[in-house]
Structures are given as structure tokens and as C-alpha cells.
Amino acid sequence: MTGTKERTTGRTARFWAGLLLGTLGAIAGLALSGAIDADTALVLMLVPVIQTIPLMRAAGRRRDGVAGGLCGKGEAQKRYTKRVALFTALYLLSFGLLTFATTESDPAFALRSVLAVLPGLAVIGIFWAVGRLIVEEQDEFIRMLVVRQSLIATGIALSAATVWGFLETADVVPHLDAYWVAVAWFLGLFVGALSNRIEYGSWGAV
Amino acid sequence: MKNRLKVLRAERDWSQQALADRLEVSRQSVNAIETGRYDPSLPLAFRIADVFETPIEAIFLRD
Numbered sequence: 695m696t697g698t699k700e701r702t703t704g705r706t707a708r709f710w711a712g713l714l715l716g717t718l719g720a721i722a723g724l725a726l727s728g729a730i731d732a733d734t735a736l737v738l739m740l741v742p743v744i745q746t747i748p749l750m751r752a753a754g755r756r757r758d759g760v761a762g763g764l765c766g767k768g769e770a771q772k773r774y775t776k777r778v779a780l781f782t783a784l785y786l787l788s789f790g791l792l793t794f795a796t797t798e799s800d801p802a803f804a805l806r807s808v809l810a811v812l813p814g815l816a817v818i819g820i821f822w823a824v825g826r827l828i829v830e831e832q833d834e835f836i837r838m839l840v841v842r843q844s845l846i847a848t849g850i851a852l853s854a855a856t857v858w859g860f861l862e863t864a865d866v867v868p869h870l871d872a873y874w875v876a877v878a879w880f881l882g883l884f885v886g887a888l889s890n891r892i893e894y895g896s897w898g899a900v
Numbered sequence: 901m902k903n904r905l906k907v908l909r910a911e912r913d914w915s916q917q918a919l920a921d922r923l924e925v926s927r928q929s930v931n932a933i934e935t936g937r938y939d940p941s942l943p944l945a946f947r948i949a950d951v952f953e954t955p956i957e958a959i960f961l962r963d
Contacts (some may be wrong), residue, residue, distance in 0.1 A: 826909035833926050834925075834929070836928070836929065894937050894938060895931065896928040
């Protein structure tokens with residue numbers, strides 16, 4: 695009986711998150727100390743990618759177990775979590791592939807273009823997942839929080855891109871690749887979640 | 901907008917989660933409405949009225 699319960703319960707999300715962070719730290723440490731080269735580090739990065747699967751499962755179990763959990767009824771959020779996990783894994787894989795291909799060889803223009811587009815498509819997949827969450831979420835309060843969070847993130851990303859662009863024109867700051875706008879948007883999501891917590895007492899679902 | 905959600909819930913000895921289950925929303929939604937942080941849409945307000953079997957104007961009050 696106990697064994698069955700343990701199998702269905704499994705390790706906690708905190709355990710898997712700690713293990714994932716520990717693995718990332720270990721790989722970063724080995725790479726920075728020169729114990730492993732960049733290619734080995736990229737291959738080893740597959741381990742934390744795979745670790746996101748049990749982490750997401752444990753997070754899903756926790757959400758179900760806490761009767762409503764983090765937020766909402768959970769079905770739309772479960773699909774969102776799966777989609778984000780999938781696209782994050784695809785992003786890491788495609789980015790690793792791009793880095794490996796461009797550092798190890800000099801691929802033809804067409805191949806280079808395809809490889810360069812893949813990580814971008816994976817990030818677009820995450821944007822799509824957020825959009826689907828807004829469409830599929832049945833709880834109006836949670837949906838409002840996600841919309842609010844996304845708007846705050848969009849405002850921050852566009853503002854940062856605009857200001858940085860003009861600063862770049864004036865040679866005040868160095869050039870940044872355009873994909874940093876997406877990074878700013880994801881950071882904006884965190885600010886949005888914080889704002890939701892302060893304003894509405896809930897972090898939201900993203 | 902003020903509301904009597906907490907009182908009505910206490911009268912029935914329902915937890916926030918129990919009310920959330922009846923309304924098919926998250927506990928966070930119930931908490932946000934109860935504390936006046938979030939005003940529900942008209943359809944949800946009617947659902948709340950149905951669950952408590954109370955007229956909507958007896959639950960939600962003007963500021």
C-alpha cells in the first residue's frame with residue numbers, strides 16, 4: 695500500500711528543482727574551471743533538459759494535490775506547463791545544435807539559416823503557449839491575471855527595446871542582438887507576476 | 901464594490917475551497933472577490949447568487 699502511494703506521489707517539485715539547479719551549477723562550474731570543453735558542456739546540458747520532465751510532473755501533482763493549487767482549476771495550466779516544457783527543451787536543443795554547428799564547422803548559408811531560425815521558432819512556441827493559456831483558461835480571475843502579466847511584460851520589453859535602440863544610435867551603449875527583446879519580455883513576466891501578487895494577492899498562472 | 905461573500909460562506913460553514921468548487925473557479929478567485937480585490941463578471945456574480953440562493957443585490961453592495 696505504502697509502495698503504491700509512494701509511486702503515485704513521487705519526489706517533490708522542490709527536490710527536482712534543486713537537482714536541476716545543482717546540475718546546471720555543476721556543469722557551469724566544470725565549464726568555467728576548464729575541466730570540460732564547450733562541446734561537452736552542451737552535451738551535458740541535455741541532462742537538465744530531461745530533468746525538466748519530472749519537475750513538471752511533480753509540479754502538476756502538487757497543483758492537483760493542493761485542491762486548486764497555485765491557481766485555477768488547472769487543466770489549461772497543465773497544458774500550458776507541458777507546452778512550455780516542450781518548447782523550452784526544443785529551444786535548448788536547437789540552440790545547442792546551432793552553437794555546435796557554427797563553432798565546429800562553417801555550414802552553407804541555407805543550412806545556417808534553417809539552424810538559426812529553429813531556436814526562434816521554439817521561443818515563438820512559448821509565446822503561443824501563453825496565448826493559448828489566455829484562450830483556454832476558464833477561470834476569469836486567473837485569465838485576467840495572465841493578461842495583465844503579459845501586458846506588463848510587453849510594455850517592459852517594448853520600452854526597453856525602444857530606449858536601448860536610441861541609446862545605441864547615440865553610441866552610448868553597445869549593440870545587442872534583437873532576441874534580447876524576448877529575454878526582456880520573459881523578465882517582464884516576472885515583474886507582472888510580482889505586480890499581480892501585490893495588487894491581487896496571487897502570482898497568477900504563468 | 902463591497903460584498904457579503906465571507907458572511908454567507910461562514911453561515912454555511914463553507915471553506916473558500918468548498919465555495920470555489922461549487923463555482924468551478926480557483927480558491928484564489930474566491931479570495932480575491934471576498935477581499936474586494938476583484939469584482940466578478942456579471943455571469944460569475946449570477947453563479948454566486950445561484951450557489952447561495954440569494955438575490956444578487958443581497959450579496960454585492962455599492963461602495
